[in-house]
Amino acid sequence: MTKTINVWYKEGLKFKCTECGLCCTKEPGYVWLTDEDINTLSEGLELSRKEFLQKYTRKVFNRYSLLEDNKTYDCIFLKNKRCTVYKHRPKQCVTFPWWKNNLESKKAWKEAKKRCEGIDREDGKLYTQEEIDAKLID
Numbered sequence: 001m002t003k004t005i006n007v008w009y010k011e012g013l014k015f016k017c018t019e020c021g022l023c024c025t026k027e028p029g030y031v032w033l034t035d036e037d038i039n040t041l042s043e044g045l046e047l048s049r050k051e052f053l054q055k056y057t058r059k060v061f062n063r064y065s066l067l068e069d070n071k072t073y074d075c076i077f078l079k080n081k082r083c084t085v086y087k088h089r090p091k092q093c094v095t096f097p098w099w100k101n102n103l104e105s106k107k108a109w110k111e112a113k114k115r116c117e118g119i120d121r122e123d124g125k126l127y128t129q130e131e132i133d134a135k136l137i138d
């Protein structure tokens with residue numbers, strides 16, 4: 001079933017990731033990992049699940065999140081402003097900016113835009129409402 005939560009973006013929205021890396025740093029946050037993310041990253045890094053979890057994650061509220069630098073808030077996988085696990089990156093990263101909290105209102109989208117230069121770019125791909133709704137995650 002289509003997960004339509006609002007129609008303010010019924011004309012679609014433009015987005016193109018410039019790979020600037022800003023969403024992977026600067027502010028404290030959580031990159032939550034699904035079970036599938038843990039498997040994919042462990043396999044990609046040729047580690048056991050246990051090794052991967054010990055080396056790269058922290059447990060918060062009974063869920064796993066990637067480690068980040070205490071001072072810069074860089075994600076542990078961000079090196080020279082690039083994601084070093086891009087092919088295996090977690091669902092939360094793949095689906096940005098199509099998160100429900102970013103799409104709940106035009107204001108929320110504008111707020112997200114302050115932190116992401118890919119949002120509303122003129123040269124961005126125009127995503128239709130249907131495409132956006134199909135991508136939306138919590």
Ligand code: SF4
Nearest residue numbers: 017018021023116118
């Ligand atoms: S901040 Fe936006 S443009 Fe920059 S890497 Fe993240 S998603 Fe891409």
Ligand code: SF4
Nearest residue numbers: 024075077078083093
């Ligand atoms: S896994 Fe990659 S894309 Fe996701 S926050 Fe870390 S560096 Fe950024």
